Amino acid sequence: MPLASAVMLDFCGDVLQLSFADGDPAKVLAGIDRFFAPSDALVSASEIQVPHLFVSDMDSTMIGQECIDELADYAGIKDQIAAITERAMQGELDFESALRERVGLLAGLDEGAIAQCLEERISATPGARTLVGTLAAKGARCVLVTGGFHHFADRIGEELGFHRVVGNRLEVSGGKLTGGLAGPISDASTKKATLLEELEQLGPEAHSLAAGDGANDIPMIEASTYGFAYRAKPKAREAASGRIDRGDLTSVLSLLGIPKSEWTLD
Template identity: 70%
Template sequence: MTAQLASTSAPVAHAAMLDFCGDVLQIESPGDDMAAFREALLAHFPHSDAIIAREPIRVPHLFVSDMDSTMIGQECIDELADYAGLKEKIAEITERAMQGELDFESALRERVGLLEGLEESAITRCLQERISPNEGARVLVETLKTRGCRTVLVTGGFHHFADVVAEQLGFERVVGNRLEVADSKLTGGLVGGITDSSTKKSVLEEELGILGDNAVSMAAGDGANDIPMLEASTYGIAYRAKPKARSAANGWVDRGDLTSLLKLLEIPEKDWVA
């Protein structure tokens, strides 16, 4: 990697393992060619966890995260659809939306519409039987909070799920969509405005506005709907993400669990909160 970068405007000035963590390599460059640096990094460490930054890495003042397939291992609407016998059909639409092939709002309304008539109690069953956090999610959130970091869960999914997940993981604020329910059944509609990619970015910017100009932010997501939020944050983390989201991010987790971010932020494991 050093040889590959030697002839670019991003030569390697220093490379060493972090003292407190034997599996984190810190590489410093006096150059400014981020594209060349990223290309070399991916060529030599294709299956890795990393953050690329222009300034020394700092613990963020704000952490904003997507929920489905990021903080939890599932897509809630796909799992809920299984209770209506529609998982395969709805999951196909979800995948295309995450890849950035479909308009998010249209795809969301189409999927929700297919669930018309499903008993609201299926959501409780789904939460209990299907939904589980990704490894390291709670440790990440709680550890960041002990360092004074504000934590926000923002999802294109639904409050029925997100409120429960946020409480389990320790998030301080939740932003998401609301399923319309009448007579204990889903109507196939939504209540209020849509939480989409622009909402995710605006939530990040709103929270940063409160924290001040020098606040450092970290955002995590996996799909196309997360791209504006990832691009707007100091550290945009693509968690086992779709190609478009990964390309847009300046950090990624492909190898480890969510506690990899604590290592990359140089927080020793002895300080993690279980």
């Protein structure tokens, strides 16, 4: 067997498949970064196949925005909350403390601002519907798990075709946000636990795919068969076996070797 080989996957159109007789995934990705950055890449120690489970983050992954930052704009405090969000996603702040602080600042905001925000500010990331639709059509179980809120995630999950949604719940009283959360916190440990719970239901041979962009996505990215960092923060990118730095989310399908003729288009 040669030490290395390269072949262009014609059925995907623009995917170069590299094979190594003996290669450390971290070193392979470092080499790709050195010569091809920014790049879209997936490294696997075994033959890549379509996953049985897809678990994804929502904000800045399946949608192009951070919901809490956009919602904060309706309270006139977007810059203040966005600064906290950025530090949390970089892994500089404890996620739960940062979440409770930001939600607390929204106390008194009319609940109607959520629907307005959804209509005016929130949009799917390019390729999101095709990615979810194609994986679902291939038989994959698709789960949206977020440190964001059910007020947003339930609708987004339904529109994109996810089978299950896991997230936090904003507490509302008298038609206004109280500044608190209802129920348990959905955080990094929840994301990983959700992936492992779903995998257990699918059986020991099941392969999983996870996608995210921030520090709180790292545990599920590391626990998955294929962990993708989408336009991600440095810590999440370093933890991933796959990354999308150039293309949209359909690049994941190409890297999995799924021909474009089999994609479920928007």
